[in-house]
Amino acid sequence: MAAESRNLLSNIRIVLCRPSHPGNIGAAARAMKTMGLSQLYLVSPKKFPHADAGAMASGAVDVLECAQVCESLEAALEGCVLAIGTSTRQRDLQTALLIPAEAAGKALSEAQGGNVAFVFGNETFGLSKEELARCQALMTIPANPEYSSLNLGAAVQVMAYELRRTALAERFAQPELDAADLVEVERFYGHLEKTLIEIGFLNPASPKRLMPKLRRLFSRTRLQKEEINILRGMLSAMESSNNPKH
Amino acid sequence: MAAESRNLLSNIRIVLCRPSHPGNIGAAARAMKTMGLSQLYLVSPKKFPHADAGAMASGAVDVLECAQVCESLEAALEGCVLAIGTSTRQRDLQTALLIPAEAAGKALSEAQGGNVAFVFGNETFGLSKEELARCQALMTIPANPEYSSLNLGAAVQVMAYELRRTALAERFAQPELDAADLVEVERFYGHLEKTLIEIGFLNPASPKRLMPKLRRLFSRTRLQKEEINILRGMLSAMESSNNPKH
Numbered sequence: 001m002a003a004e005s006r007n008l009l010s011n012i013r014i015v016l017c018r019p020s021h022p023g024n025i026g027a028a029a030r031a032m033k034t035m036g037l038s039q040l041y042l043v044s045p046k047k048f049p050h051a052d053a054g055a056m057a058s059g060a061v062d063v064l065e066c067a068q069v070c071e072s073l074e075a076a077l078e079g080c081v082l083a084i085g086t087s088t089r090q091r092d093l094q095t096a097l098l099i100p101a102e103a104a105g106k107a108l109s110e111a112q113g114g115n116v117a118f119v120f121g122n123e124t125f126g127l128s129k130e131e132l133a134r135c136q137a138l139m140t141i142p143a144n145p146e147y148s149s150l151n152l153g154a155a156v157q158v159m160a161y162e163l164r165r166t167a168l169a170e171r172f173a174q175p176e177l178d179a180a181d182l183v184e185v186e187r188f189y190g191h192l193e194k195t196l197i198e199i200g201f202l203n204p205a206s207p208k209r210l211m212p213k214l215r216r217l218f219s220r221t222r223l224q225k226e227e228i229n230i231l232r233g234m235l236s237a238m239e240s241s242n243n244p245k246h
Numbered sequence: 247m248a249a250e251s252r253n254l255l256s257n258i259r260i261v262l263c264r265p266s267h268p269g270n271i272g273a274a275a276r277a278m279k280t281m282g283l284s285q286l287y288l289v290s291p292k293k294f295p296h297a298d299a300g301a302m303a304s305g306a307v308d309v310l311e312c313a314q315v316c317e318s319l320e321a322a323l324e325g326c327v328l329a330i331g332t333s334t335r336q337r338d339l340q341t342a343l344l345i346p347a348e349a350a351g352k353a354l355s356e357a358q359g360g361n362v363a364f365v366f367g368n369e370t371f372g373l374s375k376e377e378l379a380r381c382q383a384l385m386t387i388p389a390n391p392e393y394s395s396l397n398l399g400a401a402v403q404v405m406a407y408e409l410r411r412t413a414l415a416e417r418f419a420q421p422e423l424d425a426a427d428l429v430e431v432e433r434f435y436g437h438l439e440k441t442l443i444e445i446g447f448l449n450p451a452s453p454k455r456l457m458p459k460l461r462r463l464f465s466r467t468r469l470q471k472e473e474i475n476i477l478r479g480m481l482s483a484m485e486s487s488n489n490p491k492h
Binding site: 158 | 403
């Protein structure tokens with residue numbers, strides 16, 4: 001495997017949101033290491049560290065030891081240029097669902113420019129609406145429609161396998177754009193919401209679906225660092241003109 | 247998914263040789279069902295049935311309940327036209343190692359004509375030499391050379407995923423040939439060995455590598471039903487001429 005492909009895999013982050021069973025965290029760590037991934041982030045794990053995690057990780061305890069525990073998905077996505085959510089259900093989504101090979105290609109292409117996260121939900125409930133809204137793309141593993149319930153560790157194994165398979169097989173297009181860090185994008189959303197309230201366009205008592213719709217728009221196009229600066233400059237100017245003494 | 251592809255998946259058999267941990271049997275059953283596979287064969291499992299197997303199978307207990315327990319790999323391959331062994335190691339093998347996508351394509355192509363087995367070894371020791379010699383092809387999951395140890399359930403998940411992915415994506419060439427059932431092939435080997443001893447070509451006290459070499463030759467070409475009949479006819483003729491009173 002070329003050094004270049006290995007570096008791309010080191011830019012892939014696996015994020016587990018609210019995992020219930022520590023054994024699954026260990027199985028995910030093992031699955032990752034067998035395929036050359038190392039960045040594991042855990043958002044509010046129910047039990048961690050835990051002996052079951054260590055037992056299931058087997059020879060991949062180093063991945064567990066380096067795992068970052070975060071209190072929010074937003075924090076786990078710090079330093080990422082793209083977050084791909086995983087779903088086992090075809091929900092009422094307006095976003096196209098990628099298959100693993102497509103998601104792997106997109107992720108490795110973008111990993112040339114920064115970290116890319118694959119976000120997995122809780123074993124029983126999957127990703128929440130709020131978590132899905134933090135992702136710029138969604139993927140699903142095509143499964144038996146009569147029983148599509150992959151174990152969390154098994155889902156991580158399939159995705160890690162697909163990433164390695166794709167990394168070994170292909171060369172990647174350049175990243176689509178010089179994407180902003182997702183934490184910067186979140187700060188922009190915060191700024192946008194605050195400004196829309198100040199100018200009276202968004203009623204916080206009845207926000208309806210305004211912010212989710214704006215998020216969807218910007219997730220679809222994605223934002224460059226420079227664009228974030230421009231948009232936030234516009235928002236600051238709006239605030240000043242709305243409240244000259246500000 | 248077309249009915250045709252679904253039927254091909256139903257002709258794929260997963261054979262676990264001497265699994266130590268019943269939890270892995272359950273995980274394999276769950277992995278299989280999520281990808282539409284159903285034929286599970288267990289050769290001398292250490293503990294089965296077992297509560298751990300049921301717990302890990304989750305909604306795939308039906309696959310466990312239908313699992314066939316066998317005393318030998320030969321028995322588990324009855325009714326198969328092709329057996330593909332899985333290896334995590336690059337051994338001193340003279341057979342080419344397929345990658346999962348190649349193995350899936352070959353298996354689905356041959357599954358048009360009968361059952362095809364994927365054979366997985368014990369968690370710690372893998373497949374024995376004798377078990378490998380019962381397989382006509384070998385595959386490996388390309389893994390991190392620094393840590394290639396996939397959990398057994400995870401390895402079954404990757405292979406089942408690759409089979410479903412391939413079944414969804416492709417149309418298959420016709421089977422290469424009207425392959426004989428592997429039990430017939432084993433009977434031929436038994437007949438061949440007996441005859442070679444009778445005619446003094448094989449010394450049972452010092453057999454060297456004669457039979458493994460002959461097995462490798464016939465595994466490479468594979469044998470049709472008609473060819474088995476011809477070869478066994480030849481062996482019978484040899485025996486008669488060697489011992490006219492026979």
